[in-house]
Amino acid sequence: MFPSAIKVKNVNVYPYANWPGYGVGPALTKVIEGASGVYSVGTLFTNVMYNLSLSGGKELAPLVVHESYVAIGETEYGVPFTSHWVYCLQAGPEPTFGLTINAYYVPFHYVPGSYSTPPYFPIAALTDITVSQLFAPPAIGQKLLIVNGTGNIIATKTGTPHEMGVEVTSGHRVSPLAVGLQGILITGKTKDGHLISFNSLTCTDAGEPAVFLRQLA
Known part of the structure; x- marks a missing residue:
């Protein structure tokens, strides 16, 4: 499905905290106030993609790329909205946020019997690829693996459903x-200049190209 985009205004952005909903909730301080932009939601195979592009807001605290945030504001018609939590993909005066979720998410500790890369085909080219590994809870942080990469969004030719992922054909390791x-968290830029992100990936080939696929049950 093509992304459904809506114009938004009076948008405030907060750090995202995964609060279980009991006790005293975390105190969150706004990082952006009064911004406007476009919020879009789309699907591709079993993936749901969220994207938020903003401009014109007042930056109250520095954004951190790959950190998670949530936006609260209203549509151009004055209807209140709250975004899904999203990763910051680009900081600066026109920040961009995004997230790709697979319907077949598997917990981090899931360890299949073996890893292999099935036959796959490219879907869309990517540039400015950054590959990171998020540390397993309760550890906090991430480790950079590849920067300034190029490659493709890919889908496997076999399987039900087909697995999605990214091949990285070049870049600095x-x-x-x-x-x-x-x-594994991967961000990159499409040929149209749109930023996109994939999370919860597993490295199935560490060679050239490196291949990362969605963890499926």
């Missing part, structure tokens, strides 16, 4: 790759 690395 900051840290060693290994087959089986989980909790």
Whole structure:
């Protein structure tokens, strides 16, 4: 499905906290106030993609790329909205946020019997690829693996459903790759200049190209 985009205004952005809903909730301080832009939601195979592009807001605190945020505001018609939590993909005067969720998410500790890369085909080219590994809870943080990469969004030719992921054909490898690395987060830019992100990926091939696929049950 093509993304459904709506214009939004009076948008405030807050750090996202995964609060279970009991006790005293976290105190969240706005990082952006009074922005406007476009919020879009779309689907591709089993993936749901969220994207938020903003401008014109007052930055109250620095945004951190790959950190998670939530936006609260109203549509151009004055209807209140709250975004899904999203990653910051680009900071600055015109920040961009995004998230791709797969309907078949598997917890981080899931360890299949073996890892292999089935036949796949490219869907869309990506540039400015950054590959990171998020540390497993309760640890906090992430490790950069690849920067300034190029590659493609891919889908496997076999399987029900087909797996989605990214192949990285070039780039500077900051840290060693290994087959089986989980909790992989990848951001990149399409040929149209749109930023896109994939999370919860597993490295299934650490060679050239490196291949990362969605963790499926």
